[in-house]
Amino acid sequence: ARSRSRLRAHAAAVVAAGLIPVLAIAGHLGAVPELYGLVPGSGLALHAATGLLLIAAGVAAATHRSELIELLTSPEPGTVLLRRLLPLAVLLPILFAVGSVQALRLGFYQVHVGLAVYVTFFIGVSFWAAFRGADVACRVESERRAADQAQAALELRNRLLEAAAAARTALQQSEEQTRQLLDLLSHTPVAARGLDGRIRFWSAGAERLYGWTSDQVIQAGTRDLLGTELPVPRRDAEAELLERGEWLAELKRRTRDGATLRIATHWILHRDPSGHPDAVIEVDDDVTEQRHAEEAVRTSEARYRALVAATARIVWTMSADGRTPRDMTQWEAFTGQPASEAARAGWIRTILPEDQPETLRAWKEAMRGRTVLATQHRLRRRDGEYRHMELRAVPVLDDTGRVREWVGAHTDVTERVKGEEQLAQAQKLQAVGTLAGGVAHEVNNQLMAVLGFGEFAVKELGPDHPQTKDVEEMIRAALRAAQVAQQLLTFSRRQVSQVRRLSVHAAVGALAPVLERLLGADKTLAVLPDRCRSEIMADPIQVDQVLINLAANARDAMHTDGRLTIATDEVTLDAAYGRVHGVDHVVPGAYVRLSVSDTGAGMDRATLAKVFEPFFTTKPVGSGTGLGLSTVYGIVKQHDGFIWAYSEPGIGTTIKIYFPAAGPPAAATAEPVTEAPAERKPLEPGLVLVVEDEPAVRQLVRRSLEGLGLTVLEAENGNEALEVVSRRGERPKLVLTDVIMPGLNGPELSERLSRTQPGLPVLFMSGYTGDDVLARKLLPETAAFIQKPFAPEDLVARVRSML
Numbered sequence: 001a002r003s004r005s006r007l008r009a010h011a012a013a014v015v016a017a018g019l020i021p022v023l024a025i026a027g028h029l030g031a032v033p034e035l036y037g038l039v040p041g042s043g044l045a046l047h048a049a050t051g052l053l054l055i056a057a058g059v060a061a062a063t064h065r066s067e068l069i070e071l072l073t074s075p076e077p078g079t080v081l082l083r084r085l086l087p088l089a090v091l092l093p094i095l096f097a098v099g100s101v102q103a104l105r106l107g108f109y110q111v112h113v114g115l116a117v118y119v120t121f122f123i124g125v126s127f128w129a130a131f132r133g134a135d136v137a138c139r140v141e142s143e144r145r146a147a148d149q150a151q152a153a154l155e156l157r158n159r160l161l162e163a164a165a166a167a168r169t170a171l172q173q174s175e176e177q178t179r180q181l182l183d184l185l186s187h188t189p190v191a192a193r194g195l196d197g198r199i200r201f202w203s204a205g206a207e208r209l210y211g212w213t214s215d216q217v218i219q220a221g222t223r224d225l226l227g228t229e230l231p232v233p234r235r236d237a238e239a240e241l242l243e244r245g246e247w248l249a250e251l252k253r254r255t256r257d258g259a260t261l262r263i264a265t266h267w268i269l270h271r272d273p274s275g276h277p278d279a280v281i282e283v284d285d286d287v288t289e290q291r292h293a294e295e296a297v298r299t300s301e302a303r304y305r306a307l308v309a310a311t312a313r314i315v316w317t318m319s320a321d322g323r324t325p326r327d328m329t330q331w332e333a334f335t336g337q338p339a340s341e342a343a344r345a346g347w348i349r350t351i352l353p354e355d356q357p358e359t360l361r362a363w364k365e366a367m368r369g370r371t372v373l374a375t376q377h378r379l380r381r382r383d384g385e386y387r388h389m390e391l392r393a394v395p396v397l398d399d400t401g402r403v404r405e406w407v408g409a410h411t412d413v414t415e416r417v418k419g420e421e422q423l424a425q426a427q428k429l430q431a432v433g434t435l436a437g438g439v440a441h442e443v444n445n446q447l448m449a450v451l452g453f454g455e456f457a458v459k460e461l462g463p464d465h466p467q468t469k470d471v472e473e474m475i476r477a478a479l480r481a482a483q484v485a486q487q488l489l490t491f492s493r494r495q496v497s498q499v500r501r502l503s504v505h506a507a508v509g510a511l512a513p514v515l516e517r518l519l520g521a522d523k524t525l526a527v528l529p530d531r532c533r534s535e536i537m538a539d540p541i542q543v544d545q546v547l548i549n550l551a552a553n554a555r556d557a558m559h560t561d562g563r564l565t566i567a568t569d570e571v572t573l574d575a576a577y578g579r580v581h582g583v584d585h586v587v588p589g590a591y592v593r594l595s596v597s598d599t600g601a602g603m604d605r606a607t608l609a610k611v612f613e614p615f616f617t618t619k620p621v622g623s624g625t626g627l628g629l630s631t632v633y634g635i636v637k638q639h640d641g642f643i644w645a646y647s648e649p650g651i652g653t654t655i656k657i658y659f660p661a662a663g664p665p666a667a668a669t670a671e672p673v674t675e676a677p678a679e680r681k682p683l684e685p686g687l688v689l690v691v692e693d694e695p696a697v698r699q700l701v702r703r704s705l706e707g708l709g710l711t712v713l714e715a716e717n718g719n720e721a722l723e724v725v726s727r728r729g730e731r732p733k734l735v736l737t738d739v740i741m742p743g744l745n746g747p748e749l750s751e752r753l754s755r756t757q758p759g760l761p762v763l764f765m766s767g768y769t770g771d772d773v774l775a776r777k778l779l780p781e782t783a784a785f786i787q788k789p790f791a792p793e794d795l796v797a798r799v800r801s802m803l
Contacts, residue, residue: 010063014056014059014060014063017052017055017056017059018053018056018057018060020044020049020052021044021048021049021050021051021052021053021056022049022053024043024044024046024048024049024052025046025049025050025053026095027043028046028049187204187205188203188205188283188284188285189203189205189206189208189209189210189283189284189285189286190203190205190206190281190282190283190284191203191206191217191281191282191284192270192279192280192281192282193279193280193282194278194279194280195277195278195279195280196222197222197224198218198221198222199214199217199218199220200218200279201214202214202217202218206284209255209261209284209286210225210226210253210255210256211255211256211257212225212226212256225256226253226254226255227253227254228251228252228253229251229252229253230249230251231249231250231251232249237249237267241267241269241280242269242277245268245269246266246267246268246269247266247267248264248265248266248267249264249265250262250263250264250265250287251263251265253284261286261288262286262287262288262291263284263285263286263287264284264285264287265282265283265284265285266282266283266284266285267280267281267282268280268281268282268283269281313330313409313410313411313412314330314331314334314389314409314410315327315330315407315408315409316328316330316331316407316408316409316410317405317406317407317408318393318405318406318408319405319406320395320402320403320404320405320406321367322345322363322367322406323343323344323345324343325339325342325343325347326405328342331347331410333382334379334381334382334410335350335379335380335381335382336381336382337349337350345360348360350379350380351377351378351379351380352377352378352379352380352386355377355378356377358375358377359375359377359391362374362375363393366393366395367406370395370397370403371395372392372393372394372395373391373392373393373394373408374390374391374392375390375391376388376389376390376391376413377389377391379410387412387414388412388413388414388416388417389410389411389412389413390410390411390413391408391409391410391411392408392409392411393406393407393408393409394406394407394408443481444482444788444789445694445696445697445788445789446696447478447481447482447789448696448697448700448788448789448790449694449696449697449699449700450474450475450478451475451478451479451482451789451791452700452703452704452791452792453696453700454471454472454474454475454478455475455791455792455793456703456792457471458471458472458475482789499537499538499539500537500538500539500540501535501536501537501662502535502536502537502538502540502543503530503535504532504535504536504543504568504592504594504659505530505532505568507540507543507544507547508527508547508566508568508594509527511544511547511548512525512527514548515547515548515551515564518548518551518552518555519551519554519555519562519564520555522560522561522562523555523558523560523561523562523563523564524561524562524563524564525551525564525566526563526564526565526566527566527567528565528566528567528568530568531567531568531569531570532568532569532570532592532593533570534570534590534592534661534662535592535661535662536592536639536659536660536661536662537639537660537662538639538659542635542638542639543635545631545632545635546594546632546635546636546657547566547596549629549631549632550596550629550632550655551564551596553629554596554598554600554653556600557598557600557601557602557652557653558598558599558600558601559600562598562599562600563598563599564596564597564598565595565596565597565598566594566595566596567594567595567597568592568593568594568595569592569593569595570590570591570592570593570661571590571591571593571658572588572589572590572591573586573587573588573589573591573642573658574586574588575588586642587640587660589660589661590660590661591641591642591658591659591660591661592658592659592660592661593656593657593658594656594657594658594659595654595655595656595657596654596655596656596657597652597653597654597655598652598653598654599651599652600652600653601649601650601652602647602648602649602650602651602652602653603647603649603653604649607647608645608647611629611645612629612630612632612633612643612645632655632657636657636659639659639660640660641657641658641659641660642657642658643655643656643657643658644656644658683708683709683710683800683803684709685709685710685711686710686711686732686733686734686803687710687711687713687728687730687731687732687733688705688710688711688712688713688732688733688734688735688736688799689712689713689715689721689724689725689732689734689735689736689737690702690705690712690713690714690715690736690737691714691715691716691717691718691720691721691735691736691737691738691741691746691749692714692716692736692737692738692741692765693716693717693738693741693742694738695716697738697788698714698716700792701736701795702714703792704792704795704796705736705795705796705799707792707796708796708799708800710733710799713725713728713732717741717742717743717744718737718741718743718744718745718746718748718749718752719743719744721735721737721744721749722744722749722752722753725753725757731757731760732757732760733761733803734760734761734762734763734799734802734803735749735750735753735760735761735762735763736762736763736765736799737749737750737762737763737764737765738764738765738766739764739765739766739779740766746762746764746766746779747764747779747780747783750762761784761802761803762783762784763784763785763786763798763799763802764779764783764784764785764786765785765786765787765788765790766785766787766788784798784802786798
């Protein structure tokens, strides 16, 4: 209310401000000072009045713009009447006032006459204005109604036109939908069946998909020609259809030719005008190929995952900038590092520190050049163990050639790296063994000459000669050198296996000096008294190798003042021993037990479980081969024995070896004994062929055999031997040949001679290691063999036994 009062007061002030300059202007125009004089002796000039009028109009326009616009443009009758009468209401009083003042000046009438005339005129003007206003209002109202009617008619016409256009559009849409529906029915399998199961409608699409025509399925009645297999019982599907009005599922159906299809079906319940269920509309979609493709994709993914798992690979993906991990599932499973920690090159912390710089350099270079990354490093597993990994990562490019992501794979190559290291170590050992075999061959040849000719010298000098003791000392030195050569052969592990009856305790006693030197002066060897009456069938060289390997392991495990104890006894094993010690197929019976105990650092259970594995060692890199105990294990198994280890950390280790006890010696298997000089009777005269590339050995053998009354033919190699036999024309009684010689070797010579001299006995001799002979398959397993160096008595006994 206060706001409206303020607006009215403001409007009145504006009107008054406008009337004062209008009166002043009228006074100037009518030369009536009374109208523009404000006080006696002063007045409002024409230009001032004009300026005030303009100011008043501007204020009115600025403050009452909406009212002025409505006054000038509104079609309302009152507004129209105001616009028409407002000029008369303003001008008529001014003109009457000017005229009255001029008439009084001229003396036309008195004041009271003028007042009466003014009143009468004003009343007349008022009546005229009232009638005129009523007439104007009537005309204005009539014009407004006519305009409203015309506008209503125009709107009605526009609505009719819009309705007609909408009807045409709806008709066109209906026709299009009808065409689309007909086209859909011609391509999409659609069927309508009653609640009794009878087909009422069968589209062309259904005919093409299933092979049955509309007439055929309708005539089939309630019989299901498609052999439908629902994923749920039919009553459950129909119950859901009645409840929800539709049912969606995937089912199987058979075509007319017997093919099984996988169908995605949509059942829609149709109701009659009264709302009761009337029929079921079935819209089918053949998804057989889609499901086969999905199955192929799943199979491919499963095959890929299985392949990744089988190849021990860790597959991961990284963003194009290499900062944001994406699929790190396998990475986290292997390293234990979550993807959040692997972000922003955090994955580098899982790599061995000394491998990190090279890995980062290769990764940055591959990202910069968008090339394949291929490098190797050691990756920490979640249990803390570092594994050797081969990393290969490739950039995946989009259509524009930009890197979309990186896909990488870590392949665990730890076993391969270990195998390469073990192969290198084995090759080193093989080279050492080859060198040892070659050295032993040369040494044996020379020692054989020293020993043989030394015995000849002692025999010729006699026991009373002053130089006999010197020669005997020379022979003893040569025997010690022969033992060293034999140990070298043992180290090379490549001598020919010669199994014979053996006393384990005697073998330990014979090797004790060697073992003492092997242990060193700061450690003690104790050989306990023999508590075993049985012998074993074994290769003495391999038994020596077992003892040397066990002593070497004990030496490395013991500190100063350590003690190595070796004992032998006889035990009886049964199946219970096998169950307790985890040994399969124990043959019950008597066994000779060799026990080797040290006072070393000992081993825990985890180490003890792997102690016989090849290349397993607890020694620093470069300090052990990991083959010592595995070689012992292999030798024991070759002799049908068993081995068992017991150890306690800080106390020591005991290795127990069980060799099957040999039965009583048979006379037929007794080894030839060295003949006494009195028993060396000459043999029947005969021809013996000696083939040896070393002249000293050849001369020694010749002299030894000539002492038996035999005739000796010498040859330096196999080819020369064939020529000598061919020239002689006489069949030799025996051929004594070296195994490995330049040109034609010993076994090849034996084969060539057997063609012309069938049944000719051959005795092979060699200073080379046996594995070289066996690896080349030069020496048959049943061939007679004598190992260099040998004494003349041993050779004579062996030849006598063969002849």
